[in-house]
Amino acid sequence: MKNKELKILLSAPRGFCAGVERAIEIVEKSIQKYGSPVYVRHEIVHNKFVVDDLRNKGAIFVEELEEIEDKTRPVIFSAHGVPKKIPQDAKNYNMTYVDATCPLVSKVHREAENLHKAGYHLILIGHENHPEVIGTMGQLPKGSIDLIQNESEANNYDPKNFEKIAYVTQTTLSVDDTKEIISILKEKFSNIREPAKEDICYATTNRQMAVKNIAKKCDLFFVIGSRNSSNSVRLVEVAKKSGCENSILIHSQSEIPFNLIENSNIIGISSGASAPEILVENFIKELKNKFTVTIEEVEIIKENVVFRVPKKLN
Structure with a gap:
């Protein structure tokens, strides 16, 4: 073997x-x-x-x-x-x-508050019960922000007679997921206000682009991350949509599917934004125990973003 x-x-x-x-x-x-x-x-x-x-x-x-x-x-x-x-x-x-709120999430919070103050009724594109969605909706008074999760909800969305409507999005969604929903909303509400800058975070977008870039060349694709990690689950979806139907999330309880790997020649590996690199290293180590492995790192963009910790901790 x-x-x-x-x-x-x-x-x-x-x-x-x-x-x-x-x-x-x-x-x-x-x-x-x-x-x-x-x-x-x-x-x-x-x-x-x-x-x-x-x-x-x-x-x-x-x-x-x-x-x-x-x-x-x-x-x-x-x-x-x-x-x-x-x-x-x-x-x-x-x-x-x-x-410890991510500064990019805080940006969406401020954006939602400012739009609300300016008299807009808000739509949040996101997933119900995700902590980020609960946090963003919790910035505004009840009834002033509605959640839309998918295209059919966007199609059926019929707000009371709001003069001014704006939308914001959960930061960890995929650009492709939101694209369809946004185009439906724009068609329904020609004057809908969109965020000045894309709400989906740079890291989510970069990781998805990197997966898209290699998925079609792979027989199998693995994303290391947790089941409740929105961005990890999205990466699996992106790999599937981008040409690797056999894409799998590897979480803390996962068994490595060696039988599937045995029948593959090229496998892709990525990891969610909350997964430490040691988990990727451990996964590769397991593969090296059973196979003769060559690794090619395919980088599409260098990230050099750093967010400072609050002053009171320094």
Whole structure:
């Protein structure tokens, strides 16, 4: 079996984006500054390996502030962002909090608020119950923002008589997913206002472009990432749509499908924006145990974005 030759096309960029790196650094620096435990509301990023690592360093993960027994300890808000009432609740509890919301998500929050103040009724294109969607909708009063998840919801969308309508999008969607929905909305509402700059984040777009670039050359495509990671799940969809029907998400409970790999000559590998590179390395190591592997990294763009951590942690 070992003699089977396997070519790996390694998609680049892949893995951690600047927002995820910043969020993890915020938790680590908070533990250094305040000692442990520090609390984190919701998984800081959607990756079990990262969450377990931070838990071992002294972070305690909760879903709601009410669960925090010792309210003298600091709490960190996850990279996905939180509804407006959460920081307010933390203040009411006299809690110290650090906001690790990705700056690109914060940009969408500010955009939504400004449009609302300017008298627009908002549409958010995104997935229900995703923490980022809950956070963005939670910036505005109830009834002033509607969620649209797919083309049929866009077709059926019939708002009350709003003079001014605008849309924003979840940052981790695929450009292709939103394109159809946006064109339906533009057809229905010729005066709909769009974001001044694309809401979908640079890292999501870059990772999807990198996957598109190699998927059609692959017999099998693997995306390393968590099942609840929106951008990882989108990468699998992008690989399928781009010509590699056999595209699979590899998460913490996954068995490596060696039987499928055995029948492949070229496999593609990428990883979601919240997946650390060590998971990719471990996956490749497993393959090297069974196959004669050659690796070609295919990079389409260099990323040099860095987001600073809040001043109070320096």
